[in-house]
Amino acid sequence: MEEAEQRLHDIFGRAEKLGIPAAEVLRLGATKKLLARRQASRHAVLSFLAGILSVTLALVYQLSLHTHQGFSRAWLAWQHQDLHHQMCTIPMPDTLLKAVRPPEDCSMCRGLGTVEKVAGITSGYFEERYAYTGTPVVVTDAMVNWTAQHVFTFDFFKEVYEQSVEYGSVMLGCQFFPYETEFMDLREALNMSEDRAHLRDGTKPWYIGWSNCDDRVARILRRHYTRPYFLPVNAESKKVDWIFIGSPGYGAPMHVDNVEHPSWQAQLRGRKKWVLEPPPECYYQCERLQVTVNPGEIFVLDTNRWYHQTLIVSDQISITIGAEYD
Structure with missing residues (x-):
């Protein structure tokens, strides 16, 4: 041994x-x-x-x-x-x-060969089939009344944070993911050149993510999206928003999160491919899964249980926003 x-x-x-x-x-x-x-x-x-x-x-x-x-x-x-x-x-x-992570119950992935895409589901069905079971799913019709996919851009986020009284201390209590970029924090990332921010020819690609801890910014963001209709009646989305934005061909490497709850992630712009790996104890019982999430679709995944990596596969910028739910 x-x-x-x-x-x-x-x-x-x-x-x-x-x-x-x-x-x-x-x-x-x-x-x-x-x-x-x-x-x-x-x-x-x-x-x-x-x-x-x-x-x-x-x-x-x-x-x-x-x-x-x-x-x-x-x-x-x-x-x-x-x-x-x-x-x-x-x-x-x-x-x-x-x-020291506790072992997972492999029933969460046993028998899964694909990630389902559904529409028009009830909150009761979602709760029974997906919400807390660890089964990933894409909901295709949950942004019908949202304006976020039309409003959220790099320039929008830059302006919102520059106007915030918390911008000077935006990193306190928040997380920032530079991935393969040189940026040290969100302020530095949002101050990249205009040409690079808009993915113009000859500029360096980039991909970043961050959690929003500014209440003022949160109120502005949530003017443009509502609680996904399919969430269980008694479930609440957490107040911390997660934003991921970047260039075609970039994304997050394979990893597993250390969070408390499952999350929903809304693909506002661009197309993103997800590759899911079961936890090690389930390798002999479960399969590797792939799914491409298109603009207007919401991906629900327990990122604390599934290893996952992402790749932007569209020819335009990708913007994703999401939150955990309990």
């Missing part, structure tokens, strides 16, 4: 140095065999996780010895805040988060 663990560690270490995504390494025959050997012993898995936890706690303890006063002040402040909406004091590495 220790030999299998060491070989797995070596494989992932070499892949990381070569820039190979973990999801691709997990598709290798050798990796699958080693995973099978590791999963054959429940005791060994628990020992492995316990070891990771022990190391983590030891590191946190050592860090706390050197920053005791800082932790004390933070603790007093946290007692009066909702920790679910605060940034982490000690960000956890993605590899560690994936290692």
